[in-house]
Amino acid sequence: MSDKTSNPAAASAAGAVSEFGRVAAEAQSKALAEMTRMFSQMKAPAMPDMTMLMSAHRRNMETLSAANRVALEGAQTVARRHMEIMQQTMSELSDTMRQITAPDAPQEKAAQQAELLKTSYERAVGNMRELSELIQRSNSEAVGLLNSRFMEAVDEVKTILQQQGKPGGA
DSSP states (O other): OOGHHHHHHHHHHHHHHHHHHHHHHHHHHHHHHHHHHHHOOOOOOOOHHHHHHHHHOOOOOOOHHHHHHHHHHHHHHHHHHHHHHHHHHHHHHHHHHHHSSSSOOHHHHHHHHHHHHHHHHHHHHHHHHHHHHHHHHHHHHHHHHHHHHHHHHHHHHHHHHHHHHHTOOO
């Protein structure tokens, strides 16, 4: 009585398990086929040309270096001019002190001091304006270099994206 076929309940259970296994295997096979089909239809983005990327990076670094060089040269020019202005001011201060200490009438001294104040103020404003223009020129040149390279980089990205969108593109 240990034979499976002699017990109808056991035979029915064995048939159900066998049928369940067959259905599970079919479902697994269909799921695998569906996943394979989905992956084959999926398009992975194309890898960008590494040579092009490295070349663009090199140009970015060259432009940044050039902009830094321009800014440094501008700062050196401003520092040199500032030193010249300081030397000129010290020289004029010495002359001014001699004029102020000269034995003149009080009204002449007052007029002289007013004129010296006016001249000193005008010179100081002119010097500030000159230094400001030097700084602005230097900064404009440096920013111009960076801006130009940025625009080139945007165009490069557009070109890469257009090439990737074409059939057979990189």
